[in-house]
Amino acid sequence: MPDNNKTYDPFETLHKFSLLWEKQINDFIYLWTNNNEFVKAANLGTELHSRYLESMKKNQEALASVLNLPTKSDVTNVANLTIQAEEKIEALEEQLWDLQDSVKVQAKEIEGVVEVSKDIIKLTKQLKTELVKTKKELTDTKNLHEELQEMKFEIMKLAGFKEELEALRSLMEKDPAHELTGAGTSK
Amino acid sequence: MAVNKSENTIMPNLAYERELNRWRNVLKIFTEPEPKMGHTPRVEVWRKNKSVLWHYPAKQRKFEIPLFFVYSLFNKPYILDVAPKTSVIEGLTNLGYEVYLLDWGTPGYEDKKIGLDTYIDKYLRTAVKRAIRHSGAEEITLVGYCLGGTIASIYASVADEPIKNLIVATVPIDFSAFIGPDKWAEGMRNGDLNIEHFIDVYGNIPPKFVEGMFRAIGAPIYFTNYTMLLHRAHDHRYVDKWRRMNKWTLDQVPFAGEAYRQLSTDLFKDNKLVKGEIVIGNKQADLKNIKANLFVISGSRDNLILEEQSKPIMDLVSSEDKTYIVVETGHVGLALSGLFAKIVDQWAASRSEPLN
Numbered sequence: 001m002p003d004n005n006k007t008y009d010p011f012e013t014l015h016k017f018s019l020l021w022e023k024q025i026n027d028f029i030y031l032w033t034n035n036n037e038f039v040k041a042a043n044l045g046t047e048l049h050s051r052y053l054e055s056m057k058k059n060q061e062a063l064a065s066v067l068n069l070p071t072k073s074d075v076t077n078v079a080n081l082t083i084q085a086e087e088k089i090e091a092l093e094e095q096l097w098d099l100q101d102s103v104k105v106q107a108k109e110i111e112g113v114v115e116v117s118k119d120i121i122k123l124t125k126q127l128k129t130e131l132v133k134t135k136k137e138l139t140d141t142k143n144l145h146e147e148l149q150e151m152k153f154e155i156m157k158l159a160g161f162k163e164e165l166e167a168l169r170s171l172m173e174k175d176p177a178h179e180l181t182g183a184g185t186s187k
Numbered sequence: 188m189a190v191n192k193s194e195n196t197i198m199p200n201l202a203y204e205r206e207l208n209r210w211r212n213v214l215k216i217f218t219e220p221e222p223k224m225g226h227t228p229r230v231e232v233w234r235k236n237k238s239v240l241w242h243y244p245a246k247q248r249k250f251e252i253p254l255f256f257v258y259s260l261f262n263k264p265y266i267l268d269v270a271p272k273t274s275v276i277e278g279l280t281n282l283g284y285e286v287y288l289l290d291w292g293t294p295g296y297e298d299k300k301i302g303l304d305t306y307i308d309k310y311l312r313t314a315v316k317r318a319i320r321h322s323g324a325e326e327i328t329l330v331g332y333c334l335g336g337t338i339a340s341i342y343a344s345v346a347d348e349p350i351k352n353l354i355v356a357t358v359p360i361d362f363s364a365f366i367g368p369d370k371w372a373e374g375m376r377n378g379d380l381n382i383e384h385f386i387d388v389y390g391n392i393p394p395k396f397v398e399g400m401f402r403a404i405g406a407p408i409y410f411t412n413y414t415m416l417l418h419r420a421h422d423h424r425y426v427d428k429w430r431r432m433n434k435w436t437l438d439q440v441p442f443a444g445e446a447y448r449q450l451s452t453d454l455f456k457d458n459k460l461v462k463g464e465i466v467i468g469n470k471q472a473d474l475k476n477i478k479a480n481l482f483v484i485s486g487s488r489d490n491l492i493l494e495e496q497s498k499p500i501m502d503l504v505s506s507e508d509k510t511y512i513v514v515e516t517g518h519v520g521l522a523l524s525g526l527f528a529k530i531v532d533q534w535a536a537s538r539s540e541p542l543n
Binding site: 006 | 387410
């Protein structure tokens with residue numbers, strides 16, 4: 001039973017047939033051209049066409065030269081100069097990149113050196129503080145030393161005094177009566 | 188508003204409202220201006236020649252290590268910021284990543300001598316240095332998409348800069364496998380198909396030839412995108428997505444001649460990346476020099492880069508932390524759907540030094 005809802009597309013059949021025809025024609029062309037004779041004939045045709053075009057170009061160049069007219073070859077030469085200039089600018093730009101890169105590297109190195117210098121300065125300041133402190137301590141020590149010297153001198157003096165006292169004492173112990181008598185006698 | 192079909196009528200049911208919407212949207216494609224791409228706020232960090240390094244600040248920075256996107260040289264990188272809500276870059280900035288993107292720009296005739304070595308040594312290296320300096324991070328995560336992944340891998344193998352993580356998606360590393368006609372690959376390798384003279388004469392490979400090359404490899408005749416658009420034009424969201432994808436697909440850039448010569452000769456013909464024979468500056472780009480954490484993403488429906496082209500990187504690097512996943516998506520779908528942001532976040536979050 002036919003499907004009454006299905007609509008007719010007039011180009012569906014055309015497309016199907018065209019696919020078939022196209023394939024048949026191309027298969028025929030393939031068979032027709034896929035042989036050594038066709039390849040050689042194609043080569044001959046290409047060669048003849050190239051020679052014809054070459055002679056045309058030569059004549060055109062000759063005529064242009066006589067009339068002093070620029071040809072496409074002249075334009076080519078000028079264009080090549082532009083490309084050369086472009087390449088030079090490019091090379092310069094790349095050198096600039098290298099320079100930029102090396103400057104960046106150097107800047108980083110300098111930053112590193114600055115950091116180290118900062119540390120050194122900090123350390124020097126610390127050392128200076130330490131030095132001042134030590135100097136002060138040294139002065140204190142000197143004062144202490146002088147005081148000690150004075151004390152030593154006093155002690156020495158005291159020792160002498162002690163010796164005199166000792167001598168006196170021994171004298172007194174040796175002759176206590178005489179001294180006492182003598183002390184109480186008057187002539 | 189469907190009209191019921193009686194059993195006797197041969198006219199099919201038509202959803203008239205849908206049909207009206209379909210043609211209204213189709214008409215809009217021709218009358219309305221193209222959708223705006225690249226809506227995520229960004230600032231220019233550095234510019235050289237036509238290349239610009241963009242910075243997309245994180246909404247709220249949650250990771251120390253920023254992401255640095257290297258996109259393919261074939262297309263414009265705005266596919267990574269294609270539409271609000273599905274933008275890869277917007278998704279990552281919302282998740283807290285600082286994102287940088289190197290837009291190679293559109294080379295002019297004067298850039299015909301810029302080779303892959305110049306792109307890596309003089310553009311990518313400088314841009315990475317700038318991004319590291321700009322972000323203030325110590326390390327960086329490289330994210331390469333498609334050929335951008337190849338370029339990021341080559342650079343990671345010669346880099347002096349601190350690359351912590353390497354993420355590559357739909358990346359061609361081993362060029363011995365090729366998705367296009369095998370006789371073409373054979374012809375290029377044995378010299379039957381030589382485009383040296385063509386490159387010399389043109390200088391750069393014009394965008395139409397780049398487009399033609401991709402078409403030739405994948406599908407030379409391609410019109411199903413238009414029939415698909417007609418088929419789904421009633422859905423304005425699909426039309427918007429289609430327009431964005433269509434604009435990006437047709438918005439090819441010329442390919443610098445010398446770089447194309449190296450791509451076809453050194454990478455495709457001689458497969459020098461796998462052999463470790465590519466020289467950048469004065470250094471040999473050997474993938475075994477890569478020690479960064481590695482994350483490789485392949486698409487199972489990728490019709491441009493095969494899994495066999497991406498997977499060999501896993502055995503070629505010296506990384507100890509390496510992860511390989513296959514996602515059910517196509518070559519562009521990973522970026523277009525915004526799925527890439529979630530996948531990157533799942534892997535990179537723990538490896539990007541989360542900030543507390």
